[in-house]
Amino acid sequence: MSRKAKILNKKTIIISILILTMALVSGFVWGQKSVQVLADGKMTTVSTLRSNPIQIIEQAGVKLDAKDEYRLSTKSVKDHTVITVYRAVPVTVTYKGTSNQMLTGKPTVGELLEELNITGEAIRVEPSPETKITADVNIKVVAISEKNIEREEEEQYQVIRQPDTTMEQGNEEVVQYGENGTKLTTVKVNYDDGVKVKEEVLSEKIIKPAKPEVIKVGARNTVETSRGAMRFRRAAYMEATAYLPTDGNGNGITATGMVARHGVVAVDPNVIPLGTRLYIPGYGMAVAADTGGAINGNIIDLCVEDYGEAMSFGRRTVKVYILE
Numbered sequence: 001m002s003r004k005a006k007i008l009n010k011k012t013i014i015i016s017i018l019i020l021t022m023a024l025v026s027g028f029v030w031g032q033k034s035v036q037v038l039a040d041g042k043m044t045t046v047s048t049l050r051s052n053p054i055q056i057i058e059q060a061g062v063k064l065d066a067k068d069e070y071r072l073s074t075k076s077v078k079d080h081t082v083i084t085v086y087r088a089v090p091v092t093v094t095y096k097g098t099s100n101q102m103l104t105g106k107p108t109v110g111e112l113l114e115e116l117n118i119t120g121e122a123i124r125v126e127p128s129p130e131t132k133i134t135a136d137v138n139i140k141v142v143a144i145s146e147k148n149i150e151r152e153e154e155e156q157y158q159v160i161r162q163p164d165t166t167m168e169q170g171n172e173e174v175v176q177y178g179e180n181g182t183k184l185t186t187v188k189v190n191y192d193d194g195v196k197v198k199e200e201v202l203s204e205k206i207i208k209p210a211k212p213e214v215i216k217v218g219a220r221n222t223v224e225t226s227r228g229a230m231r232f233r234r235a236a237y238m239e240a241t242a243y244l245p246t247d248g249n250g251n252g253i254t255a256t257g258m259v260a261r262h263g264v265v266a267v268d269p270n271v272i273p274l275g276t277r278l279y280i281p282g283y284g285m286a287v288a289a290d291t292g293g294a295i296n297g298n299i300i301d302l303c304v305e306d307y308g309e310a311m312s313f314g315r316r317t318v319k320v321y322i323l324e
Contacts, residue, residue: 031049033049033081035047035048035056035077035079035082036080036082037056037082037083038082038083039060039087040085044060044062046060050077053070053077057085062085064085067104067105068085068105069086069088069107070083071084071086071107087105089104089105089134090102091103091112091137092137093116093141094138094140095116095141096141097193107132108131108132109128109129109131109137109139110130112133113125113139122143123141123142124141124192125139126142143192143193143194144191145191146189146190147188148202150184150185150186151185151187152182152183152184152207153182153185154182155180155206157178157181158212160213160215163217164217164218166220167217167220169232169234170218170235171217172217172218174214174215176211176212177213178210178212179210179211181211183205183206183207186202186204187200187201187202221233223321225279226284226285227285230279231323232279233323235319235321235322236322237298237319237320238298238299238300238319238320239316239317240301240302240316240318241300241301242302242303242313242314243301243303243304243310244304245303254290255291256274256289258287260303262303262304264287265280265288266289266290266292267291268291269288269291271297272288272300272320272322273288274288274289275287275289276323277323280319280320300318300320
């Protein structure tokens with residue numbers, strides 16, 4: 001080989017080495033990534049050629065315990081990926097009446113239940129599967145179920161009240177007594193862990209119709225008096241006695257200042273206000289104008305002007321119409 005050829009060959013080798021070195025340096029630069037590791041509330045940034053998350057976490061000086069977990073912000077490690085470390089914390093999981101305490105680094109309730117193979121639509125989770133796990137959280141998994149049940153029940157009778165103008169207000173008369181019927185009811189019953197929590201009526205089918213109770217209700221508010229038909233607000237049965245105008249203080253003057261005479265009656269003002277016009281069958285028109293020490297409650301004292309009449313009246317029940 002000539003001296004010139006040897007020099008050219010040497011230059012070629014040197015150039016090749018330079019190109020290879022530049023390629024290696026370039027590959028190193030291009031393969032290096034900036035990755036952030038979030039652990040224990042601290043963010044650490046590392047430059048790395050590694051793609052294994054565990055190795056990168058160790059490079060950041062973070063130690064993973066057996067139950068700790070981590071999650072990537074991207075599908076795989078690349079530039080600007082954030083790796084979040086979840087430390088294992090104690091939790092309690094209650095399922096089918098049994099409570100178990102455990103350590104978990106799973107970020108959410110749903111991920112922990114998937115690991116425990118507690119899944120399916122027939123459960124209700126408290127707190128919800130999306131809830132982030134914190135230390136000492138109590139996770140309750142309730143098995144929910146439902147069942148349709150048919151049962152016979154009483155169909156309650158209705159009460160029909162029919163106004164009757166031939167009867168006075170306050171009077172009632174049963175025309176037809178009610179009788180319960182029978183119905184077939186279909187209900188949907190919801191259970192939590194086998195305990196009934198709610199039921200919903202789906203349908204009802206009448207087997208035996210109920211018989212309504214029909215009551216005539218007095219609608220007439222007038223009473224016939226010596227002065228013709230008069231309207232009344234209400235009527236009440238009261239215990240009645242009789243007194244003479246000279247009874248009491250002896251001067252014949254009532255509590256309202258009226259002179260005691262036939263048609264002036266003593267009442268309890270808490271039952272019938274003084275000044276109220278009244279009609280009492282067998283006695284006639286009256287006005288509540290007096291009171292008395294023995295007149296308490298549902299008692300009325302009627303003024304009569306004859307001693308014999310007062311004695312024969314005695315004590316009896318009378319119907320008192322409170323007029324409008």
